[in-house]
Amino acid sequence: MSVNPNIAEVVSLMGESSRAAILTSLMDGRFHTAGELAYMAAIKPQTASFHLAKLVEAGCVIVEKHGRFRYYQLANQEIANILETLLSVAPPPRVNSLMQSSQLKAIRNARTCYDHLAGSLGVGLTESMVGAGYLEKEEKEFKVTSKGEQFFADFGIDIAAVRKKRRSFSRACLDWSERHHHLAGALGEELATRLFELEWIVRLPKTRAVKITEKGRLGFREYFHLSI
Amino acid sequence: MSVNPNIAEVVSLMGESSRAAILTSLMDGRFHTAGELAYMAAIKPQTASFHLAKLVEAGCVIVEKHGRFRYYQLANQEIANILETLLSVAPPPRVNSLMQSSQLKAIRNARTCYDHLAGSLGVGLTESMVGAGYLEKEEKEFKVTSKGEQFFADFGIDIAAVRKKRRSFSRACLDWSERHHHLAGALGEELATRLFELEWIVRLPKTRAVKITEKGRLGFREYFHLSI
DNA sequence: TAAATATTTCCACTATCATCGAAATATAGA
DNA sequence: TCTATATTTCGATGATAGTGGAAATATTTA
Numbered sequence: 197m198s199v200n201p202n203i204a205e206v207v208s209l210m211g212e213s214s215r216a217a218i219l220t221s222l223m224d225g226r227f228h229t230a231g232e233l234a235y236m237a238a239i240k241p242q243t244a245s246f247h248l249a250k251l252v253e254a255g256c257v258i259v260e261k262h263g264r265f266r267y268y269q270l271a272n273q274e275i276a277n278i279l280e281t282l283l284s285v286a287p288p289p290r291v292n293s294l295m296q297s298s299q300l301k302a303i304r305n306a307r308t309c310y311d312h313l314a315g316s317l318g319v320g321l322t323e324s325m326v327g328a329g330y331l332e333k334e335e336k337e338f339k340v341t342s343k344g345e346q347f348f349a350d351f352g353i354d355i356a357a358v359r360k361k362r363r364s365f366s367r368a369c370l371d372w373s374e375r376h377h378h379l380a381g382a383l384g385e386e387l388a389t390r391l392f393e394l395e396w397i398v399r400l401p402k403t404r405a406v407k408i409t410e411k412g413r414l415g416f417r418e419y420f421h422l423s424i
Numbered sequence: 425m426s427v428n429p430n431i432a433e434v435v436s437l438m439g440e441s442s443r444a445a446i447l448t449s450l451m452d453g454r455f456h457t458a459g460e461l462a463y464m465a466a467i468k469p470q471t472a473s474f475h476l477a478k479l480v481e482a483g484c485v486i487v488e489k490h491g492r493f494r495y496y497q498l499a500n501q502e503i504a505n506i507l508e509t510l511l512s513v514a515p516p517p518r519v520n521s522l523m524q525s526s527q528l529k530a531i532r533n534a535r536t537c538y539d540h541l542a543g544s545l546g547v548g549l550t551e552s553m554v555g556a557g558y559l560e561k562e563e564k565e566f567k568v569t570s571k572g573e574q575f576f577a578d579f580g581i582d583i584a585a586v587r588k589k590r591r592s593f594s595r596a597c598l599d600w601s602e603r604h605h606h607l608a609g610a611l612g613e614e615l616a617t618r619l620f621e622l623e624w625i626v627r628l629p630k631t632r633a634v635k636i637t638e639k640g641r642l643g644f645r646e647y648f649h650l651s652i
Numbered sequence: 653t654a655a656a657t658a659t660t661t662c663c664a665c666t667a668t669c670a671t672c673g674a675a676a677t678a679t680a681g682a
Numbered sequence: 683t684c685t686a687t688a689t690t691t692c693g694a695t696g697a698t699a700g701t702g703g704a705a706a707t708a709t710t711t712a
Contacts, residue, residue, distance in 0.1 A: 211436030214700075230659060240702050245660055247700085264658045264709045282435055442670075458689060468672055473690055475670085492679040492688045 206256050206278065214239050215247045219256065219270070219279055224404030225310040227260065227267035273364075273380070276310035280369065302405035306397065309369060309404075312384030313391070317408065317416075317424075321387070322378045324420040331366075331379070338366045338379055348383075351419070353390055358382045437482055438507070442467050443475045447498070447507055450485065452632035453538040455495035501608065504538035505597065530633035534625065537597060537632075540612030541619070545636065545644075545652075549615070550606045552648040559594075559607070566594045566607055576611075579647070581618055586610045 210216055217237035222228060228236075234244035248268055251257040256275050260267045270276050306317035313321065322338070325331045330344030340348065340355060348355050359365055361382045369380035379387065391397050396412030408416070408424050416422040437443060445465035450456060456464075462472035476496055479485040484503050488495045498504050534545035541549065550566070553559045558572030568576065568583060576583050587593055589610045597608035607615065619625050624640030636644070636652055644650040 207435060208439040211439035212700080213436075216435070231657095239700090241659065242661085242703085243701055249660085266659065440670080459687095467670090469689065470673085470691085471671055477690085494689070 206254055206275065209250060209254055209256065210279070210282065212247075214243065215251060218244065218247060218251070222257065222268065222270045223276065223279060223310060224308050224399075225270065225276070227269045229265050229267060233268060270310060273310060273367075277369065280309055280314075299403060299405070302400065302407075303403060306406045306408060307404045308388065308399075308406060309378075309380070312369070312378070312380045312388045313397075313406070314369070314378055315405075317397075317406075317422075318378035319376045320422050321416075321420055323376070324422055325379070328421075333368065333377070337364065337368055337381065338383075340366065340383070351390065352394075353383075353386050355383075358386050434482070434506075437478065437484065440475075442471065443479060446472065446475060446479070447484070450496065450498045451504065451507055451536075451538065452627075453498065453504070453536050455488065455497045457493045457495060461496060498538060501538055501592075501595075508537060508542075508597070527631060527633065530628065530635070531631060534634045534636060535632045536616065536627075536634060537606075537608070540597070540606070540608045540616045541625075541634070542597070542606055543633075545625075545634075545650075546606035547604045548650050549644075549648055551604070552650055553607070556649075561596065561605070565592065565596055565609065566611075568594065568611070579618065580622075581611075581614050583611075586614050 210219060214237050218233050221233055221236040230244055230248055231241055233248065234241045237244060237247075239247075248257065248259070252259055252268075255271055257268050258271045260269075270279075303315065305315055306313065307315045309318070312318065322331070325344070325347075326333055326338070328343075328347070329341055330347045331338040332341060345355055359382075364381045366379060366383040367381035368377040369384070378384070391412070392399075394411070394415065395409055396415045397406045397408055400407055413424045416424055438447065442465050446461050449461055449464040458472055458476060459469055461476065462469045465472060465475075467475075476485065476487070480487055480496075483499055485496050486499045488497075498507075531543065533543055534541065535543045537546070540546065550559070553572070553575075554561055554566070556571075556575075557569055558575045559566040560569060573583055587610075592609045594607060594611040595609035596605040597612070606612070619640070620627070622639070622643065623637055624643045625634045625636055628635055641652045644652055
């Protein structure tokens with residue numbers, strides 16, 4: 197229906213537990229099939245389908261059809277932002293088991309936030325780059341210094357190409373677990389992509405937590421002076 | 425799953441129209457009786473009571489009993505912030521009458537945000553004090569300079585006493601209508617209180633808009649170089 | 653063509669919940 | 683003590699909406 201998401205509608209939609217579970221699952225920024233989302237929200241596929249239709253209708257979620265699968269994803273970064281904000285507002289999850297406790301630890305430690313990195317790692321990287329003079333914190337974004345331009349180039353990221361993308365270049369995103377800002381926007385995405393490419397981090401199954409590899413541990417120490 | 429904070433719980437409370445009306449009424453930062461809130465939300469007292477109990481239970485609202493009255497207030501500044509954010513997210517109110525249009529103008533011009541000033545006046549005052557070197561903008565708060573200490577003392581505000589309060593001293597709060605930061609926290613509250621005391625501003629009935637008096641117009645020009 | 657899988661549509665059931673009348677409780681004032 | 687007022691509790695009602703069974707649709711694979 198409407199191309200632009202009606203944000204008020206979005207908020208009321210997120211108030212329902214099953215939809216909230218679906219959206220939270222989508223916060224990893226990846227595509228998920230309807231069946232996966234149904235499983236993750238612990239509801240039947242029909243019910244998930246019902247909710248997903250509403251979410252698509254409201255512009256919260258987009259869908260791509262590939263064969264008999266339908267892949268769902270958050271519609272855009274703005275939706276992810278609202279969700280992230282609401283996550284920071286919501287009470288911390290109840291910990292019922294050791295399993296959950298370690299999952300929670302993992303997700304606080306390093307996770308994807310839609311398309312960029314968040315958690316302790318995301319904030320740590322960002323602060324390291326600010327400390328090194330590669331980035332400068334401004335009101336709502338990070339400015340890349342000339343020293344930073346060089347750094348990103350060395351790191352294999354083409355700043356000029358990233359700037360051309362039709363989205364905000366280097367937004368500051370508030371981290372719910374750390375309560376600090378981390379790098380988001382096109383540059384944040386590019387950095388995350390590069391780190392996956394370098395295999396410094398790998399995705400963990402069934403969660404948006406990411407794991408820092410041994411290669412990554414060394415890399416983060418050398419390039420970002422982060423001891424993991 | 426369920427290692428993520430439960431966003432549904434908090435959001436669903438605010439997503440219901442009667443509760444939203446109650447909370448919006450409470451955004452003026454004052455205490456209101458249950459009856460007042462019922463009237464403002466256009467529901468029967470029983471219904472308001474039902475909603476208020478939920479809001480208290482969830483920690484959104486606090487209540488104080490005085491005689492046969494129960495005075496309700498927003499629980500804390502954080503709740504006010506969330507509401508302020510959701511208001512900024514919601515579509516602008518439809519203007520059905522000239523009356524509403526002027527009310528909207530008034531509320532954009534100068535209003536209370538829980539306990540401090542917001543709107544054009546709140547942002548204007550803050551920027552004036554930053555420009556004059558009384559405040560310095562930091563990440564999430566404003567620092568009072570030594571020049572500022574003197575200014576506030578002259579203005580009748582005891583900075584040392586304000587610092588002692590068990591709350592954040594001088595937070596920066598994002599303004600939904602102006603999209604700029606304004607002074608909040610204990611100092612923001614104290615400033616607003618002082619301005620009411622000086623009768624530079626007065627509360628308007630049934631709204632959180634405030635009116636700038638003639639005395640205020642002169643005062644804001646002289647002390648803050650604001651032409652109203 | 654047939655079978656299996658992914659997903660949706662249709663439909664009926666059910667639980668939830670906002671609402672409000674009636675009654676109960678609490679307090680102030682006369 | 684009696685009355686008026688403020689508010690809550692109880693109980694009933696009605697509407698909304700999440701849910702999942704059954705069946706339809708679409709697509710892949712054998």
